[in-house]
Amino acid sequence: MPWTGLCRLSNLGYAPLNIMAFIELDHVDKGFGPVWNRSEVLSDLNLQVERGEFVALIGYSGSGKTTLMSLLAGLLRPDRGEVRIGGKVVDGPGYDRAVVFQNYSLLPWLTVAENVALAVDEVFRDFSREQRQEHVAKYVGMVNLTPAMDKRPSELSGGMRQRVSVARALATQPDILLLDEPLSALDALTRANLQDEINRICQEEKKTVILITNDPDEAILLADRVIPISAGPKATLGASIPVNVPRPRTRKDINSCPIFKRTRNQVIQYLVQSSSGKKVEISKKLTMPDLLPEDLSVARPMFGGKARPRRRSEQKRETVEVVS
Amino acid sequence: MKWIQRLGLDAVLLPLVGVFMCLIVWSGISGKSVTTKTKDDWGDVVTTTKRTGISADLPGPMETWEKSRSYILNPLAKRGELDQGILRFTWLSLTLVVQGYLIALVVGTPLGFCLGLSKTFGKMFDPIFQILRPVSPLAWLPLGMVLFLSAKIQVPGFGAYTASELAAVFTIAICSMWPTVLNTAVGVRAIPQDYLNVAKVLKLSPAKTLVKVLIPATLPYMFTGFRLSLGIAWLVIVAAEMLTGRPGVGGFLWQQYNALSYSHIILCILTIGVVGYALDRLMSFIESRLRAA
Numbered sequence: 001m002p003w004t005g006l007c008r009l010s011n012l013g014y015a016p017l018n019i020m021a022f023i024e025l026d027h028v029d030k031g032f033g034p035v036w037n038r039s040e041v042l043s044d045l046n047l048q049v050e051r052g053e054f055v056a057l058i059g060y061s062g063s064g065k066t067t068l069m070s071l072l073a074g075l076l077r078p079d080r081g082e083v084r085i086g087g088k089v090v091d092g093p094g095y096d097r098a099v100v101f102q103n104y105s106l107l108p109w110l111t112v113a114e115n116v117a118l119a120v121d122e123v124f125r126d127f128s129r130e131q132r133q134e135h136v137a138k139y140v141g142m143v144n145l146t147p148a149m150d151k152r153p154s155e156l157s158g159g160m161r162q163r164v165s166v167a168r169a170l171a172t173q174p175d176i177l178l179l180d181e182p183l184s185a186l187d188a189l190t191r192a193n194l195q196d197e198i199n200r201i202c203q204e205e206k207k208t209v210i211l212i213t214n215d216p217d218e219a220i221l222l223a224d225r226v227i228p229i230s231a232g233p234k235a236t237l238g239a240s241i242p243v244n245v246p247r248p249r250t251r252k253d254i255n256s257c258p259i260f261k262r263t264r265n266q267v268i269q270y271l272v273q274s275s276s277g278k279k280v281e282i283s284k285k286l287t288m289p290d291l292l293p294e295d296l297s298v299a300r301p302m303f304g305g306k307a308r309p310r311r312r313s314e315q316k317r318e319t320v321e322v323v324s
Numbered sequence: 325m326k327w328i329q330r331l332g333l334d335a336v337l338l339p340l341v342g343v344f345m346c347l348i349v350w351s352g353i354s355g356k357s358v359t360t361k362t363k364d365d366w367g368d369v370v371t372t373t374k375r376t377g378i379s380a381d382l383p384g385p386m387e388t389w390e391k392s393r394s395y396i397l398n399p400l401a402k403r404g405e406l407d408q409g410i411l412r413f414t415w416l417s418l419t420l421v422v423q424g425y426l427i428a429l430v431v432g433t434p435l436g437f438c439l440g441l442s443k444t445f446g447k448m449f450d451p452i453f454q455i456l457r458p459v460s461p462l463a464w465l466p467l468g469m470v471l472f473l474s475a476k477i478q479v480p481g482f483g484a485y486t487a488s489e490l491a492a493v494f495t496i497a498i499c500s501m502w503p504t505v506l507n508t509a510v511g512v513r514a515i516p517q518d519y520l521n522v523a524k525v526l527k528l529s530p531a532k533t534l535v536k537v538l539i540p541a542t543l544p545y546m547f548t549g550f551r552l553s554l555g556i557a558w559l560v561i562v563a564a565e566m567l568t569g570r571p572g573v574g575g576f577l578w579q580q581y582n583a584l585s586y587s588h589i590i591l592c593i594l595t596i597g598v599v600g601y602a603l604d605r606l607m608s609f610i611e612s613r614l615r616a617a
Contacts (some may be wrong), residue, residue, distance in 0.1 A: 030421055093525045105518040109540040118536060122526045172526075 020087050021048035022208060023072070023176065025237075028081035030067055043234040045081070047227070049210065051175075054202060056211045056219035057237070058267060059229030060275060065212045066102070067099065068229070071178040072210060073099045095123050098169035099156060102181040104161040106153040106168075113149045116140055116168045123172045139171040140164075142201060159190035166198065170205065177202070179211040183218065195221060203247070216267045220260055221249055226267055230274035238270050249310045347385050353424075354387075355380035383587040391587035395429065405571050406579050410595055417561050417572035420489070424496025425557040429550060432501040436508025436549070437538070446509070457502040461495050461560040465567050468494035488568035492561075499560045503552035511545025531585070543614065551607040558600045 025047040031040040041064040049055050059065055061193040070076040071083055074093040083090040085097070098119075106115050116136045124132060140146055143163040153161050162182055169177060182198070183191045197220055202209055213219050219226045220243050254260045287323050329441075355377030364370050375381060383391065392410075399411035408416075438445045439453075468491030468587045519541055523533045539546075565574030569583075577592035 073525060075521060093527055095527070097525075099521075099525050101521065102520060103518055105521065105522050107519060107537065107540070109543075118528075119526050122528060122532075 012125070020084070022053075022142055023047070023049040023084060024082075024084040025071075026082045026084065028071065028078040030064070030071060030076065030078050040234045042071075042236070043061070045237050047237055048126055049208060054211070054222060054224045055240075056207045056213060056217045056223035056226045056241075057229055058213055058216060058226055058271070059235065060231050060271065061110055062212055063229050063231050063235040063295060064233075065214075065229060066180055069099065069178055069210075069212055072176075072178055073097055075215070096174055097178055098172050099178045099180060100165050100169045102184060104153070104158075104165045104185075105192035106161055106164055108153050111150050111152055112140060112145060112156070112164050113137075115153070115164055116171050119168045119172050130191060135171060139167045142170065143167045143197065147191045157190070158186050159194055162186065162194060163197070166201070175208060177207045177209045179209065181212055181214065191218075196211040196251070197213065198222060216264050216271075219267070220245070220263050221251065221254055224264065224282055227272040228274070231271075238274065241266050241270075301317045349503050350383045351386075354376040354382040354384035356384065357387075381586060383590065388587040388590045391585070392591040395588070397589060406576060408576075410572065410573075410591065413571065413573045414595060414599055417565065417568075417574065419556045420492055420564070420570075420572065421496060424493045425554055427493065427497040427552075428501040428553055428557065429504060431497070432504035432511075432544065432549070432553070433508055435501075436505045436546070437506065437512055437542075439509035440542075441538075453502065453505060456498075457506075459499075461499045461563045462567070464495040464498055465491055465564055468492070477557050485510035486571060488502025492564035492568055492570060495564050496557050496560045499596055500553040503556065504546070504549040507545045507549030507552070510543060511542035511549075514545065515541045544611075547607070547611045547614065551604065551611065554603050554607055555600065558596070558603055562596060 025045045028042060028045040029040070030042045031038050045052055045068070047055075057065065057068065066232060067076065071078055072090070074083075074090045074097070077091070085094075108116070112117065113136055117132065118137060120127075120132050120135050124135065127135065137146070137149070140149055143166055145160060145163055147165065148156060149159060151249055155162065162185075166182070179198070183194055184218060186194065195218055196202070202222070209223075211219065216226075223243055225240050225241045225242050229235050230238060243263055245254060245258075245263070351543070355375040357373050357375055359371055359373045361369055361371050370506060395410045399409040402412060435449075439450065459483040471494065472487045472490035475485075475487060475490060477490065479485065515538065523537045528536065540551050542601075561572065562577065564570075564572035565572040566578040569575055573592050574596055577589055580586075580588035580592070
């Protein structure tokens with residue numbers, strides 16, 4: 001055991017024993033923009049995820065969920081603090097993690113098989129051509145898309161596209177699966193189907209999964225642990241809420257399960273509390289009607305003149321303050 | 325009128341009507357030869373030919389056809405260096421255009437990628453591109469002549485290039501390069517972040533990112549650039565041939581102007597237009613094929 005030595009050290013009064021979790025966020029801050037116009041997105045994030053755990057992070061849109069995912073994926077570096085996986089500081093993307101993006105991110109000029117193969121060819125370089133093809137076929141089959149192998153993403157529905165994206169992520173055989181709002185672009189029915197499918201695959205594959213979502217039901221249905229993210233800016237993680245609903249969970253059972261209801265209330269309560277008192281400024285473009293009516297109080301001149309309906313072609317910016 | 329539309333004939337008939345109307349205007353303003361026979365004081369018959377009309381020296385449609393017939397009906401004839409059938413001239417021009425155009429693509433596309441990918445490169449060279457872009461082919465050609473003044477390049481399979489040919493190719497290349505450069509750059513900048521994220525997450529090597537992600541994502545923009553470039557390359561050929569006196573559609577045009585043979589100018593203009601249109605159609609056909617594939 002590598003850490004027994006450490007135990008002995010700690011007994012001698014050295015640094016306290018800290019068995020490291022598989023995924024660790026250690027006081028992570030992240031913001032964007034230059035100093036004079038800086039927006040702090042995430043502040044003081046701490047998270048420990050054990051190997052094999054399914055954790056759901058749930059929060060409002062705009063609370064920096066995708067930023068958090070990018071940090072875990074290694075697409076972004078934290079400003080302060082560390083992201084560690086298996087004890088090592090994350091300094092870039094790696095094959096130990098696979099990401100399923102919110103908007104599928106499939107390359108539209110490649111077929112389903114080619115999209116998956118792009119990942120497989122890159123990760124399993126020592127495979128023979130046949131092995132790779134087999135591998136691709138296996139994972140496309142896992143998401144039930146074998147009949148659509150040679151179709152392009154544009155020929156598929158949203159749900160099918162997201163399944164391809166899941167297959168591409170799984171095909172690299174990562175230790176960690178990062179799901180960044182994978183179902184939020186889908187309609188409710190497809191969403192439910194795909195939730196069940198993700199549930200099944202995750203139970204089969206036994207991966208460490210971090211799911212980011214804005215749907216409490218989805219989070220509780222799938223995860224072992226739900227962690228709410230407070231409303232941004234300067235979003236941070238709340239206390240984790242364990243989901244003690246026994247597996248296998250089905251949508252039908254879960255709706256009548258009292259633990260489910262209690263957990264759901266807990267999550268929602270936290271989210272509502274965290275956002276109360278925070279002002280959210282929404283700035284949106286309002287397109288004004290493009291016609292100015294004729295001023296009827298002015299007598300209409302015989303030739304030309306201004307008293308006619310006119311085009312304005314004006315866009316007005318308006319700042320709306322929303323207090324929740 | 326309904327049945328014409330139903331049979332799809334309007335696609336043929338309406339352009340014909342347009343052409344016919346243009347011909348009427350053309351013959352209206354063009355001049356005609358009027359031959360008069362008069363007797364002079366000694367009683368001899370003197371024939372005088374005079375041109376009359378709004379633009380007396382402009383040949384009318386029928387006259388143009390009469391004079392150009394031999395060039396069109398014997399398109400491959402070669403009676404002399406500057407007296408060849410129209411297809412021969414077109415071929416001569418096209419070979420030059422293709423050479424310059426290919427150089428433009430080979431140089432322009434990588435430049436466009438650099439411009440789109442690197443902000444530093446963009447800041448360094450964008451001002452230069454913007455300044456060189458609007459320079460007319462007529463201005464580039466003398467510079468090309470100076471550049472290749474003493475050059476005589478032997479290319480195996482193509483024969484020897486004279487200074488004027490090299491200057492013409494240079495002019496075509498440098499003038500037709502800019503749409504390719506700028507469109508490629510715009511295309512590269514327009515690649516969605518999602519695709520780049522995929523490349524990053526899969527840790528694709530730069531070469532593989534280029535082949536698998538950047539080029540396919542930029543292809544539609546690149547092709548728009550290629551198409552505009554081809555149009556310009558064909559535009560430039562006339563100027564280049566006029567100034568170098570090289571045989572080809574443009575050279576023939578200029579020579580015939582100097583020989584006061586105005587019908588042939590119109591013949592050349594029409595040929596240039598038709599070939600340019602055909603090239604554009606060809607490019608858009610290739611483009612649609614590539615997009616479907």
